[in-house]
Amino acid sequence: xxxxxxxxxxxxxxxxxxxxxxxxxxxxxxxxxxxxxxxxxxxxxxxxxxxxxxxxxxxxxxxxxxxxxxxxxxxxxxxxxxxxxxxxxxxxxxxxxxxxxxxxxxxxxxxxxxxxxxxxxxxxxxxxxxxxxxxxxxxxxxxxxxxxxxxxxxxxxxxxxxxxxxxxxxxxxxxxxxxxxxxxxxxxxxxxxxxxxxxxxxxxxxxxxxxxxxxxxxxxxxxxxxxxxxxxxxxxxxxxxxxxxxxxxxxxxxxxxxxxxxxxxxxxxxxxxxxxxxxxxxxxxxxxxxxxxxxxxxxxxxxxxxxxxxxxxxxxxxxxxxxxxxxxxx
Amino acid sequence: xxxxxxxxxxxxxxxxxxxxxxxxxxxxxxxxxxxxxxxxxxxxxxxxxxxxxxxxxxxxxxxxxxxxxxxxxxxxxxxxxxxxxxxxxxxxxxxxxxxxxxxxxxxxxxxxxxxxxxxxxxxxxxxxxxxxxxxxxxxxxxxxxxxxxxxxxxxxxxxxxxxxxxxxxxxxxxxxxxxxxxxxxxxxxxxxxxxxxxxxxxxxxxxxxxxxxxxxxxxxx
Numbered sequence: 241x242x243x244x245x246x247x248x249x250x251x252x253x254x255x256x257x258x259x260x261x262x263x264x265x266x267x268x269x270x271x272x273x274x275x276x277x278x279x280x281x282x283x284x285x286x287x288x289x290x291x292x293x294x295x296x297x298x299x300x301x302x303x304x305x306x307x308x309x310x311x312x313x314x315x316x317x318x319x320x321x322x323x324x325x326x327x328x329x330x331x332x333x334x335x336x337x338x339x340x341x342x343x344x345x346x347x348x349x350x351x352x353x354x355x356x357x358x359x360x361x362x363x364x365x366x367x368x369x370x371x372x373x374x375x376x377x378x379x380x381x382x383x384x385x386x387x388x389x390x391x392x393x394x395x396x397x398x399x400x401x402x403x404x405x406x407x408x409x410x411x412x413x414x415x416x417x418x419x420x421x422x423x424x425x426x427x428x429x430x431x432x433x434x435x436x437x438x439x440x441x442x443x444x445x446x447x448x449x450x451x452x453x454x455x456x457x458x459x460x461x462x463x464x465x466x467x468x469x470x471x472x473x474x475x476x477x478x479x480x481x482x483x484x485x486x487x488x489x490x491x492x493x494x495x496x497x498x499x500x501x502x503x504x505x506x507x508x509x510x511x512x513x514x515x516x517x518x519x520x521x522x523x524x525x526x527x528x529x530x531x532x533x534x535x536x537x538x539x540x541x542x543x544x545x546x547x548x549x550x551x552x553x554x555x556x557x558x559x560x561x562x563x564x565x566x567x568x569x570x
Numbered sequence: 571x572x573x574x575x576x577x578x579x580x581x582x583x584x585x586x587x588x589x590x591x592x593x594x595x596x597x598x599x600x601x602x603x604x605x606x607x608x609x610x611x612x613x614x615x616x617x618x619x620x621x622x623x624x625x626x627x628x629x630x631x632x633x634x635x636x637x638x639x640x641x642x643x644x645x646x647x648x649x650x651x652x653x654x655x656x657x658x659x660x661x662x663x664x665x666x667x668x669x670x671x672x673x674x675x676x677x678x679x680x681x682x683x684x685x686x687x688x689x690x691x692x693x694x695x696x697x698x699x700x701x702x703x704x705x706x707x708x709x710x711x712x713x714x715x716x717x718x719x720x721x722x723x724x725x726x727x728x729x730x731x732x733x734x735x736x737x738x739x740x741x742x743x744x745x746x747x748x749x750x751x752x753x754x755x756x757x758x759x760x761x762x763x764x765x766x767x768x769x770x771x772x773x774x775x776x777x778x779x780x781x782x783x784x785x786x787x788x789x790x791x
Contacts, residue, residue: 318606319606320606321648322649325644326645349748350650350653354648461752461753463752463753
């Protein structure tokens with residue numbers, strides 16, 4: 241694939257530089273750390289701060305969810321690589337309005353370690369940190385070992401709910417509980433049709449043979465549950481929905497929020513083709529779609545494929561999901 | 571045993587940084603096969619940051635200086651590599667405490683101290699295809715050499731051999747934790763880049779100690 245690239249080593253800095261220029265109405269860079277993107281309305285005195293962070297290459301995640309009633313500060317890592325503990329710590333400081341900071345991030349080894357070390361650093365400065373670790377990727381581990389599951393696109397709902405809860409003036413424990421409830425209510429699955437290439441590497445480090453698809457693939461090409469011949473969009477949509485809903489076990493009549501995200505190189509119209517079938521399938525199960533998001537919300541460079549996330553809603557989650565917000569991506 | 575100073579510890583970091591910088595492209599290529607190709611950059615830049623930070627604080631005792639080294643590595647490097655080597659350096663610092671100098675045996679003991687710090691932070695087990703597949707056998711080799719009465723230099727020579735063996739053994743492993751675990755069986759057949767850089771560090775410790783020959787009491791191991 242041909243790319244728009246200068247020096248691959250500068251890619252992340254250039255991405256972030258362009259991002260804060262394009263969205264200067266909403267976000268800015270932390271002057272002392274160019275790997276931290278901060279909302280223009282953060283910190284808010286007396287409000288719980290919301291922080292996330294992760295590797296680059298998932299745009300608009302993670303930086304795109306920085307903004308009003310959303311994430312206050314985001315630590316930016318190298319491509320597909322956890323940010324430093326220092327960047328997480330700086331993001332926490334930037335988000336701190338004196339009422340504690342909730343760090344809402346995905347379940348990956350590097351992020352777990354760096355967040356933990358950052359939390360210890362800022363604790364010495366008197367900033368209280370609570371964490372919620374997203375683990376919505378159904379195929380990455382069995383339900384009984386949910387703590388081993390990776391975090392994927394369900395993180396977007398976790399940030400939205402956490403940011404909205406903080407905006408209500410809730411305490412750190414309440415924000416943490418709401419974000420935990422949000423991610424607990426999410427199940428996701430990914431299907432890959434084509435691999436992605438890290439710009440510094442120059443070749444894909446995994447392959448998906450033509451005519452096949454990888455069901456359950458992760459956000460960095462982690463192997464899925466099975467590789468099988470590519471089927472029609474409707475068959476793939478049915479399969480994705482079955483994987484997610486079998487894990488969910490929701491009673492009929494449940495209201496849900498649905499997110500279908502492209503992985504980078506899949507045309508957006510194909511995402512709507514999937515969504516058409518998914519919503520029909522949900523209706524067939526007696527589910528009511530309260531809100532749907534379809535588009536490139538959480539990508540993996542130029543991977544071909546899509547993820548489906550279904551979040552079960554209750555009154556609290558519904559109200560928080562519906563709260564007004566302003567960020568570049570949502 | 572002759573005592574080394576904190577300035578000599580900075581000198582040791584300089585050699586480690588140099589050897590990692592020389593291997594930058596090779597490590598990048600290894601990592602390109604199963605990771606994101608940045609391991610050479612991360613390690614070289616991480617230890618360059620260690621040299622910068624420790625050179626300006628060389629009046630601290632060596633144990634404290636290792637703490638400075640750990641914090642500077644953590645600020646410079648993300649992913650799992652940052653916290654793991656930060657923990658390694660801090661673990662070694664705690665073992666030295668506030669002593670004014672360190673001797674050749676302390677230097678050899680850096681290997682098990684690093685292994686402890688990395689194991690505690692990363693929880694990787696032998697066979698998971700990580701840097702622990704080098705640090706664990708190297709730490710055992712130091713302990714084993716000490717038990718057999720080898721000099722510090724001799725212990726490090728054993729550790730170096732164990733490290734190279736451990737590095738090569740990762741080729742036949744399937745990554746179970748860390749970033750390469752994302753590839754599962756696709757990681758088979760490749761040397762783990764974290765294991766390769768660990769072996770470079772251990773070799774550099776041995777090389778540095780041998781270069782101080784008049785100061786160390788170790789004969790040929």
